[in-house]
Amino acid sequence: MTPRLSLSHIEKAFGAHKVLHGVSLTVQPGEVHGLLGENGAGKSTMLNILSGVFSADAGQINIDGASVTIGSPRAANLAGVAMIHQELQQVPELSVAQNIYLGAALRRAGGLLVDRAAQEAEARRLLAPLDASIDVTAPINSLRVAQRQIVEIAKALRANAKVIAMDEPTSSLTPTEFDRLVEVIKGLAARGVSIIYVSHKMDEVFRICQSATILRDGRLVARVDLPATPVAQVIELMVGRELSHVAHQSFATDKVLLQVKGLSRGRAVQDAGFTLHAGEVLGIAGLVGSGRTELLRLIAGVDSAEAGTVEVSGVAVGSGVRTRIKAGLGLVPEERKRDGIIRHRPVTSNIGLPAMRGFSRFGIIRRGKLKARSEELMQEVRLRPFDVSKPIGSFSGGNQQKAIIGRWLAADTKIYLFDEPTRGIDVGAKAEIYDLIEKLARQGRAIVVVSSELPEVIRVSDRVLVMREGRIAAELGTAEITEANIARHAIPAL
Amino acid sequence: MSAVLTSLPFLQRIKFRDAGTLLGLIIIGTVFAVLSPSFLTGPNLLNVLQQSSINACIALGMTLVIISGGIDLSVGPVAALTAVLGATMMVAGVPFIVAVAGALCIGMLCGFINGALIAWGGLQPFIVTLGGLSLYRALALIFTGGQPIFGLPDGFRALTNGTLMGVPTPVVIVAMLAICAWVILSKTPLGEYFMAVGGNPEAARIAGVPVTMTKLAAYMISGLMASVAAMILIGRLGAAEPTMGTLWELDAIAASAIGGASLMGGRGSIIGTLIGCVILGTLRNGLTLLNVQAFYQLLATGIIIIVAMLIDKATSGK
Numbered sequence: 001m002t003p004r005l006s007l008s009h010i011e012k013a014f015g016a017h018k019v020l021h022g023v024s025l026t027v028q029p030g031e032v033h034g035l036l037g038e039n040g041a042g043k044s045t046m047l048n049i050l051s052g053v054f055s056a057d058a059g060q061i062n063i064d065g066a067s068v069t070i071g072s073p074r075a076a077n078l079a080g081v082a083m084i085h086q087e088l089q090q091v092p093e094l095s096v097a098q099n100i101y102l103g104a105a106l107r108r109a110g111g112l113l114v115d116r117a118a119q120e121a122e123a124r125r126l127l128a129p130l131d132a133s134i135d136v137t138a139p140i141n142s143l144r145v146a147q148r149q150i151v152e153i154a155k156a157l158r159a160n161a162k163v164i165a166m167d168e169p170t171s172s173l174t175p176t177e178f179d180r181l182v183e184v185i186k187g188l189a190a191r192g193v194s195i196i197y198v199s200h201k202m203d204e205v206f207r208i209c210q211s212a213t214i215l216r217d218g219r220l221v222a223r224v225d226l227p228a229t230p231v232a233q234v235i236e237l238m239v240g241r242e243l244s245h246v247a248h249q250s251f252a253t254d255k256v257l258l259q260v261k262g263l264s265r266g267r268a269v270q271d272a273g274f275t276l277h278a279g280e281v282l283g284i285a286g287l288v289g290s291g292r293t294e295l296l297r298l299i300a301g302v303d304s305a306e307a308g309t310v311e312v313s314g315v316a317v318g319s320g321v322r323t324r325i326k327a328g329l330g331l332v333p334e335e336r337k338r339d340g341i342i343r344h345r346p347v348t349s350n351i352g353l354p355a356m357r358g359f360s361r362f363g364i365i366r367r368g369k370l371k372a373r374s375e376e377l378m379q380e381v382r383l384r385p386f387d388v389s390k391p392i393g394s395f396s397g398g399n400q401q402k403a404i405i406g407r408w409l410a411a412d413t414k415i416y417l418f419d420e421p422t423r424g425i426d427v428g429a430k431a432e433i434y435d436l437i438e439k440l441a442r443q444g445r446a447i448v449v450v451s452s453e454l455p456e457v458i459r460v461s462d463r464v465l466v467m468r469e470g471r472i473a474a475e476l477g478t479a480e481i482t483e484a485n486i487a488r489h490a491i492p493a494l
Numbered sequence: 495m496s497a498v499l500t501s502l503p504f505l506q507r508i509k510f511r512d513a514g515t516l517l518g519l520i521i522i523g524t525v526f527a528v529l530s531p532s533f534l535t536g537p538n539l540l541n542v543l544q545q546s547s548i549n550a551c552i553a554l555g556m557t558l559v560i561i562s563g564g565i566d567l568s569v570g571p572v573a574a575l576t577a578v579l580g581a582t583m584m585v586a587g588v589p590f591i592v593a594v595a596g597a598l599c600i601g602m603l604c605g606f607i608n609g610a611l612i613a614w615g616g617l618q619p620f621i622v623t624l625g626g627l628s629l630y631r632a633l634a635l636i637f638t639g640g641q642p643i644f645g646l647p648d649g650f651r652a653l654t655n656g657t658l659m660g661v662p663t664p665v666v667i668v669a670m671l672a673i674c675a676w677v678i679l680s681k682t683p684l685g686e687y688f689m690a691v692g693g694n695p696e697a698a699r700i701a702g703v704p705v706t707m708t709k710l711a712a713y714m715i716s717g718l719m720a721s722v723a724a725m726i727l728i729g730r731l732g733a734a735e736p737t738m739g740t741l742w743e744l745d746a747i748a749a750s751a752i753g754g755a756s757l758m759g760g761r762g763s764i765i766g767t768l769i770g771c772v773i774l775g776t777l778r779n780g781l782t783l784l785n786v787q788a789f790y791q792l793l794a795t796g797i798i799i800i801v802a803m804l805i806d807k808a809t810s811g812k
Contacts, residue, residue, distance in 0.1 A: 302700055325702040339700050342693040344760050349686055354702035356683035364681045407701065 002065040004029040004194040010059035032195040034212030042218040051083035052076035082156030086168040092141035097123035126154040146177035165196040252280035257446040263308035268294040270470040283461030291470040292450040300331035330408035334419035343393035354411040377406040398429025511754040515769040526780035546775030547664040554675040555719030556746040557767040562712040563692035563759030564619035568626030569720040570739030572604040574634040576721035581643040581734035590650035605717020613709035634736040642735040654729030676764040693760025
């Protein structure tokens with residue numbers, strides 16, 4: 001049988017960083033195929049290449065045996081590929097029918113006017129087998145997420161999609177809504193539409209998919225038949241890379257620096273608590289969306305908690321970022337551009353922000369002192385000598401990250417909260433950031449590291465908390481920190 | 495002329511963008527100097543500065559607001575309100591020092607209201623101050639019944655009509671305020687906070703910048719500057735009109751933008767804004783000397799603003 005879709009030997013690099021090494025994937029007509037792998041394994045890049053967001057550096061894409069070039073999202077649509085993103089790409093104020101016909105409006109009066117009536121009738125016809133209860137004239141933002149997803153599927157069908165790729169479609173669905181989605185997916189498959197299903201949730205993958213492609217570090221690891229292959233084996237294929245054997249050295253003392261009790265905020269973080277000692281590096285692992293970032297933001301005071309307390313050296317600390325900073329906490333955020341740097345401002349200003357008063361005398365900033373201290377700090381964080389009076393936006397991600405760390409060093413921060421400390425940073429700078437974390441620990445500071453990269457967590461942590469669905473699911477001591485152990489606690493329903 | 499410029503240590507430290515604004519001013523000045531013999535004379539140049547001083551006063555506050563990521567459309571009406579209230583106090587016999595202090599406090603209060611709605615209320619600066627634009631104007635009109643207030647004391651008027659070493663006092667007052675604004679922006683933590691909050695409010699918050707207080711401070715300074723401008727103007731005119739200050743906000747925004755302030759926030763310069771004010775003043779003065787109709791003066795102002803922005807875009811890379 002000619003495969004519906006085949007991607008062969010796809011290669012992709014961003015600059016010097018190669019993210020896909022000759023990955024292949026085949027899907028038969030009417031097959032539901034899982035695309036599995038850890039964060040950073042290359043799933044998103046594959047989907048982006050398939051949907052025309054990126055173009056592959058090498059490799060071939062065939063649909064129904066014919067070679068196709070997918071250079072843009074529009075070309076992907078024309079080739080019969082539709083993508084349903086995790087964050088649905090819809091115009092909230094427009095109606096269901098208008099969203100289904102977005103960019104391809106039905107026209108009348110010689111193309112001058114949009115034929116709303118025809119669009120609504122067609123939309124109704126498309127939605128009938130999927131979910132007849134959806135009102136095609138209702139604005140999209142009045143629908144629940146599950147219904148909006150169905151609308152996206154209808155939109156894909158409107159474009160005569162032969163392949164529909166779904167990226168984490170169930171991340172915000174209830175179990176009942178998931179059951180409904182399973183029915184819809186089975187119906188699509190029965191009509192010969194092929195589905196590529198990306199999910200972290202093993203139970204879903206095993207329930208829906210007939211086969212799966214497993215990626216690890218941008219390489220194809222295996223193609224397995226489901227549900228014939230045991231779950232444990234699939235997980236081992238996903239995470240079982242060689243451990244990076246850099247000897248981890250612990251500087252943990254038994255002096256408690258930070259005590260977090262019962263922190264909660266909505267469903268994102270529920271009753272999270274832990275203790276952190278001086279000189280200790282605590283890793284927080286878990287899937288994307290398990291509440292790790294949210295927990296860090298609650299501790300840093302960036303978001304306010306609905307319940308729970310934060311104590312530093314045994315003293316309860318009030319809410320608000322500034323209070324928490326004064327108490328000795330500092331957040332190194334994941335989204336550096338959005339939450340970290342002030343792009344147009346010099347490195348000195350970025351470093352000095354939390355401690356600007358400390359650098360001032362009689363209300364006037366002592367620029368010389370700020371510059372000298374910035375240069376000193378940059379040497380300490382091993383930033384290659386550079387001009388600290390240049391805008392921070394003109395430096396690489398790694399150097400920006402070091403400057404943000406320098407910011408907290410300048411503010412004499414005791415407890416460092418790192419969120420994905422090496423996201424978007426090249427390999428060389430990564431090792432330096434790890435060394436820096438170790439150095440902070442040696443100096444008796446306390447560090448929390450949230451990371452999606454298991455080797456990173458294992459490399460830097462003395463102890464690891466695993467989060468799952470907003471809760472701390474497990475605490476692993478030094479001896480228990482293994483990829484398999486972390487994965488076992490992080491992945492729901494295992 | 496360039497030899498003179500580079501020989502001044504102050505100008506050697508001037509930023510690239512400010513140098514560009516200054517170059518624009520020099521070009522415009524040169525054109526007028528060639529076309530009109532009376533342009534490049536001492537009295538006329540002082541006249542230009544004098545005519546620019548009110549706008550410069552407003553624009554100083556406006557620049558700080560714009561740098562912090564906001565905008566203040568209410569400056570003209572705030573000036574009118576403080577003018578009529580201050581004038582009323584003076585006419586009623588309150589010592590003018592007290593009346594002026596009262597008027598400045600009212601200006602800051604108006605700024606505080608704007609800032610509170612923006613910083614605590616989370617409302618958009620454009621809309622809040624657009625509301626303020628109507629609100630403060632209405633208060634001034636209601637309070638006076640639309641009538642001007644005459645009979646300001648001579649002692650007060652002497653303050654703004656005199657000269658200090660040959661320089662008109664309004665120019666001296668605004669120059670001193672400009673030095674204060676420059677010190678605040680480039681020498682104090684508050685200045686760093688303005689830049690940080692305007693450049694990236696979320697990152698600033700996470701880095702421990704008091705975002706709310708910073709925004710409040712910007713609008714309060716803007717309100718204060720509006721009331722200072724009002725005092726200067728009523729001192730010179732000898733009367734306070736509730737309709738004064740119409741379109742002041744636009745001149746101030748134009749001067750800030752010509753001077754390099756980004757309406758996206760995070761960037762701007764006090765020196766640039768001052769030169770921007772003088773460019774606008776020079777344009778009006780020069781065209782008047784050449785007997786060009788007021789309609790064409792407006793046209794020239796519009797063209798200058800757009801040309802300045804185009805040059806800005808072309809030289810800043812993207």
